[in-house]
Amino acid sequence: MKPTFRACMAWLHTWSGLTMGWLLLAMTLAGTLSVFRPEINTWMRPELRTQSTVNPDMATQTAIQWLSVHAAKSPTWYLEAANARAPYVQALWLEGDAYQDHALDPQTGSPSPLRDTRGGDFFYRFHFELQLPYPWGRLIAAVAAMALVLILLTGIIAHKRIFLDFFTFRPNKGQRSWLDAHNLLGVAALPFHLMIAFTGALTLANMLMPWGLTTLYHQDFSALEHDFNPAGIERPASGKAGTLAPIGPVLADINHRFAPNRLIRLTISNPSDAASVIQAIAAPSASGVGVETHTLSYDGTTGTLLAEHKEARPIMGFYRFLYGLHVAHFAPVFTRWLYFLSGLGLAGVIATGLHLWTRKRCQRHRGFGFRLVERVNVGMIAGIPTAFACFFLANRLLPPSLATRAQIEVQIVFCVWAILLLYAALRPATVAWRDLLGTAALACLGVALLNGLPVTPFQIGVGVTALSLTCLFSYATWRMACAAKEKS
């Protein structure tokens, strides 16, 4: 008997979903948190006096003053300008052989008053580098993004009647309910899911599909760089010492040219050389989704404009638009919450999908494969949110002056994750579900408590999210506790 097209797609959906599901779940949750990367960055540095309004230009000036004393030897400084979401300058520079990535206090320009933390950048980096060395993390993430496109497309075909059944939810019907939830969450933000998966693959396309680029550019990286960044000035160091022009007038000119948009990133190459170059990139905005559509280059020592580029090439503009849709720098606060909720929805689709795989097979013979999937599911679906919540807890509980604090925070996440996976492997699934979901609820409650009285918008956001997740996980724990009781 020849299987139907739909049955083939269902098979492909099931097995590609199962093999990539756990990885995609972790990436989705980290990516969802990355929507609020600047806000999490700020929340994780309570030393910032967020009440006082920070002048972004003043913050950039103090940061550059501090860097010219303490990082003069670095070949490049990368600065993310302060804004209302992150009221400080984030700077990256080279010290010896090691990159230093720190938030700089807007008042002093020094990183020391602020606690050492990766902040929201941890989730952002994990989202596409998976804490693995270059290029492996990015390659795996790119393949996972491509797989998500495939899983979504085959899912639309496989789950017949998803659009018709959209308004159907049959609770307390076991497998049927899980399938309804899977379809409901999947359809609710389906265009978002397809968009985020495809644009995610696109952001890593140079790793995944470099063949178009290599065919046209071969090894000519400077031509490639010039075409992608036409206002970029590649100028080798002259060897003669030089001092940077006063940055105030340069910033004024940048703001004037970028208006009504603002500066997002400043790159200063060879800062203590006579051939220094200052490059400025405009932030995307609600009127222009694309990233890096307007760039400026200035001579570092004189402060005169060397090059300006506004993106007018249609396909390059479209590429920047797609890239901008993924990273959502353009999004005003309401849109960011939509991204966040849709991202949680995608995590829900993946989690219910993984759970359905076991629900469908729990009546049959339970082999090693079934038990493996069942237990890893518990460790991942309940474990990842708990481990991520522990990052927030560690940020508040570790002493602010602890040495290598930032690394310890990250280690805590992976230790917690590993312990929970191990626990899930050793206990019967229903018991493990109950216990780990309870742990997740407790961890989220802990974040809500440590958050303190919600005064700033950052605290309100974290508090509301943490409490909502506490309720969700508590309800799930209660349901699993009932199931565990029935079983015993």
Next chain:
Amino acid sequence: MISSFALRKHAILAITARVIAGVGGGYASSALLAIAAASALPLSRSEAAILSTLLALICWPVMMILCFSTRTAVHAWGATVAFCLMVGAVAILAGWRP
């Protein structure tokens, strides 16, 4: 019993063949499509590079679906190889040399 085992073995082989055709062959198809489009599109270098990459990224999942929708695994391989030869020929005609 033996025949059912043989049938099972055959099914596993067929599925493995489809997976390899979809993942490996699909990637090769997409890569060759990227090269063909990059060589043949009458656009500036950067524009052609971007457009060819976008096309290739769409091509891979579509090839994957194609490999699982043909009647037999042999057909899946046939379609993949035919597509590779076609876009490969376009690339070579447009001046690309491996």
